[in-house]
Amino acid sequence: MFLDISDDQDALLTTVSAVLARAKSRLVLGSGKASFDLELDADLDKNGVLDAASYPEFGVSTAALIVHEVCRSASITEVGASAVIRPLICSDAPRPLAVLTGDPGQAVRFLPVARAVLVLSEAGASWFPVSPDDIEVVDSYFAYPMGRIHDPERCLARSRSVADPMLARRLAQLAVAAEISGVLQGGLDAVVEHVTDRRQFGRPLGTFQSIQHRLAACASKIAAAKWLAFKAGSGSATHADAVTALAYAQTVVDPIVYDLHQFLGAMGLTLEHPLYRWTYRAKLLKSEFGGASRSNRELADLAW
Amino acid sequence: MNFEWSAREQAFRDEIRSFLARELPPDWEKIARHGPGSKQQTEFSRVFCTKLAEAGLLVPHWPKEHGGRGSSVWEHFILGEEMWAVGEPRGPQYMNVNWIGPTILRFGTAEQKARYIPEIAAGNAVWCQGFSEPSAGSDLASLRTRADRDGDHFVINGSKVWTSYAGLAQHCFLLARTGGSRKDGICIFLIPMQTPGITVRPIPALVGNGDLHEVFFQDVRVPVSSMLGEEGKAWSLITYALANERIGLPRYQLSTRVLGEMVEQLKANGSWNDDIVRFRAGQALAASEAARMLVYRVVDQRSRGLPPNAESSLARVAIVEADHAVANFALDFLPEAFSGDVLPLLKPHHERAIAAGIASGAAEIQLGIVASDYLNLPRS
Structure with a gap:
């Protein structure tokens, strides 16, 4: 076992960090919640970091690491499906990708910017290309661009099957787990900075034990979610590993998001602070694949 | 990775x-x-x-x-x-x-x-550890048991409490103070439990028969040669010892074993078809696997010779949560199984789970370490 970042992964993360630093410099807060950073999307693609899963020296664990780091940023882009699923399942599909797991007519994140849709259902897995004409933009309550397919039947008619639908589902579950660990880590980073700087009652908020202990409990859960996602990308990982990572990550979203907002106070209710960019991604991610309840039951069914 | x-x-x-x-x-x-x-x-x-x-x-x-x-x-x-x-x-x-x-x-x-x-x-x-005292539990450095030099001996007076295994132990790994305050002046003594002046009294407890004890030391004479390490400098040795202990035991192994046995029972009695039962079972299993990953991370660091750090405390917190998730699952869905011989490991698992957040440094101590040394939050 070696549960740390390798030198090769570290070099890749250096590239990712540089890309994210450029994105941070472009970030404009205070307006709508669902702004998508197309330049970040192109920058990640151009630097080749989204293909890591297909290289033997990196693999899916590294892709999960990249997803975690990118989602840790306040800048919003499509990385989960592109880094974890696409290289192994549908490398010929154009990106960004949206992933449809339920009713074909439902609102789905990233659809307004997507160039292809991956469909995961009980019947199998397939993908089809989309253009803006296929999509109806939906007003987003979450920190994602959301959209709905105008005519699902017409789009599904041009879909192409993927060779290994079970692997596609497993990778999609793992991708969401890594996204959750990343957005929660980003939110925690921001709140730790806030309670370190913000003084009330004559002292930094972060010196109060009630705050310290709850943030420490958040840190333990986020670290576990992250390593479960990385493990689910390892060579010997099973479907149960991916579902474990997803079920655990979705389960911890609610208590962590509650604490993050509590400790940022009214500042966290504004769009001037980026907290919503993490928490309102987490709030949607926890409902993917039927949510924590269904994911935990799926884990139970796989385990026993 | x-x-x-x-x-x-x-x-x-x-x-x-x-x-x-x-x-x-x-x-x-x-x-x-x-x-x-x-x-x-x-x-x-x-x-x-x-x-x-x-x-x-x-x-x-x-x-x-x-x-x-x-x-x-x-x-x-x-x-x-x-x-x-x-x-x-x-x-x-x-x-x-x-x-x-x-x-x-x-x-x-x-x-x-x-x-x-x-x-x-x-x-x-069989050894017992003479650490906790009535006034020194989580705050171990406040221990008061005295060890006073008398020629070639030390004379020990004081008391320990919540001492596991003391009733049947042959030896005690005892902490006592020769002077100083807090972390300074503490010594370790390796002493036979049969030494005159030691009295052991069992404490009836929720964690099983014979587990917790009071141990009283009244003019217990032990040779100077029974001291481990330098006089008054034991804190670094304690840190070394607890670094081996604090990683947390692989309790999740027993938790997942017991969880699996409970599932078999629930399948047999028809409850497994209940979505809520399966949801909670999955949740408990995921919590156990989460603890496993954080423990593995710490073991990996130790295997590479890296010094202990706050990630041990991250792992301890996860272990406690996992133990309680499994113990609570049992209480919610199989309370009758605590009696009888169908699931004999259920009771010892529960007894260990309720102690998991207290022994070897309370969970709140671990959270404090995470806050200061992992999150780098300001100290009060």
């Missing part, structure tokens, strides 16, 4: 499983039901640990000259996992092999090593 076991590690795990299949008697789980500090388990563990020692599996991580086989950090940990997966049949001896023995090996005199190490390595010794 590499999450795979090496061929050598897998072979070591297989060796342990073969040993357990061969040597663990059919009535072991009923013995375990009495609790880790019980007379029944302690007597069983003496025999079992002797067999483990003969097979080279009691202290494989120790140096060869002291009865070990130079096994790696991971192999040592695999041993712990396999023991916990069957309910920890080593009983109180896990302390000897995990941290009391290694601390004596590291800091003991030749005489101390010759006296204590062979019997630990042979599986014959």
